[in-house]
Amino acid sequence: LNNPPVHFKCPLKLFFLYIEVHVPHEVDQIKDLEIRDSDVFAVTFPKSGTIWMQQILLLLESKGDLRSANMRTIYTSSDAVGWIELKGQPERFTREESPRMRVTHLPFELMPTALTQRKGKVIYVARNPKDILVSFYYFHKIAKFLETPKSFDDFFDKFMNGEVLGGSWFEHIKSWYLHKDEVNMLFITYEEMIMDLTSAVKKMADFLSIELTEDEVQQVVKHSTFKNMKEMSKANYKRAHPNLIDHKEGTFMRKGTIGDWKNHFTVTQNERFDKVFEREMKDVPASFIWDI
Numbered sequence: 001l002n003n004p005p006v007h008f009k010c011p012l013k014l015f016f017l018y019i020e021v022h023v024p025h026e027v028d029q030i031k032d033l034e035i036r037d038s039d040v041f042a043v044t045f046p047k048s049g050t051i052w053m054q055q056i057l058l059l060l061e062s063k064g065d066l067r068s069a070n071m072r073t074i075y076t077s078s079d080a081v082g083w084i085e086l087k088g089q090p091e092r093f094t095r096e097e098s099p100r101m102r103v104t105h106l107p108f109e110l111m112p113t114a115l116t117q118r119k120g121k122v123i124y125v126a127r128n129p130k131d132i133l134v135s136f137y138y139f140h141k142i143a144k145f146l147e148t149p150k151s152f153d154d155f156f157d158k159f160m161n162g163e164v165l166g167g168s169w170f171e172h173i174k175s176w177y178l179h180k181d182e183v184n185m186l187f188i189t190y191e192e193m194i195m196d197l198t199s200a201v202k203k204m205a206d207f208l209s210i211e212l213t214e215d216e217v218q219q220v221v222k223h224s225t226f227k228n229m230k231e232m233s234k235a236n237y238k239r240a241h242p243n244l245i246d247h248k249e250g251t252f253m254r255k256g257t258i259g260d261w262k263n264h265f266t267v268t269q270n271e272r273f274d275k276v277f278e279r280e281m282k283d284v285p286a287s288f289i290w291d292i
């Protein structure tokens with residue numbers, strides 16, 4: 001990290017912000033990790049459905065058996081499918097038996113080089129960034145390790161400037177999307193998962209070569225719907241210390257919908273967002289569903 005990739009000139013600040021909050025020197029160890037063909041990484045920008053992927057990956061591996069999935073988690077749903085960039089994770093990852101599953105918010109450039117030798121598999125989950133912004137705003141209110149937003153306006157500016165955990169959404173998606181053919185990657189959207197979770201689960205199972213019966217697929221789906229996850233204490237970080245998550249301010253599993261941005265953005269903010277989106281995403285042919 002002493003020589004950050006040029007690509008991160010502008011969002012570097014954000015990455016340092018991210019790294020200071022969550023990621024100590026471990027990031028340096030990640031690039032050289034040995035990757036096995038069976039390794040799976042779910043990559044997300046924050047607030048794009050990370051916990052959803054943690055739940056789905058666990059359930060896929062348990063063939064839909066919630067009890068055995070739960071036995072692998074104690075504190076939160078992220079226990080068994082942790083962030084590779086967190087403290088101690090690279091060592092833990094190295095020691096762990098296959099299949100190893102992790103999530104990450106890191107950009108492509110900071111991930112293990114071995115991924116580009118087509119080792120391991122990556123599922124990139126993209127969410128429409130207007131909804132991410134709103135979800136993030138509320139998350140900042142409950143996450144005590146993040147700055148409490150002064151106002152939605154102020155947070156809007158910060159997000160647009162990439163001054164939030166994980167940096168610029170635009171840089172994040174570009175870093176992965178533009179390299180998607182160099183790694184074994186399934187690109188999927190949060191919206192696609194909302195609209196047809198069964199197809200999304202089947203797509204992921206196929207990609208990961210996990211064979212499931214129709215009944216097992218339905219069990220995975222059942223235990224990963226918003227309605228059911230909203231009732232799960234682990235998915236809501238209920239046991240997290242109040243210094244980390246202040247449950248009086250809201251729930252982690254908040255709305256789980258498409259288009260909530262329309263209840264928050266002003267016309268001017270929306271026009272500004274669209275302009276930046278058009279400019280930044282001109283080389284990224286990914287399309288998003290903005291509302292239903």
Ligand code: A3P
Nearest residue numbers: 047048049050051052135225226253254255256
């Ligand atoms: P909202 O705040 O819009 O409700 P992350 O885990 O990356 O922080 O993402 C959290 C967002 O994903 C929250 O969005 C949360 O409600 C949503 N989410 C988590 N599990 C979900 C599920 N099973 N279905 C739909 N949305 C889900």
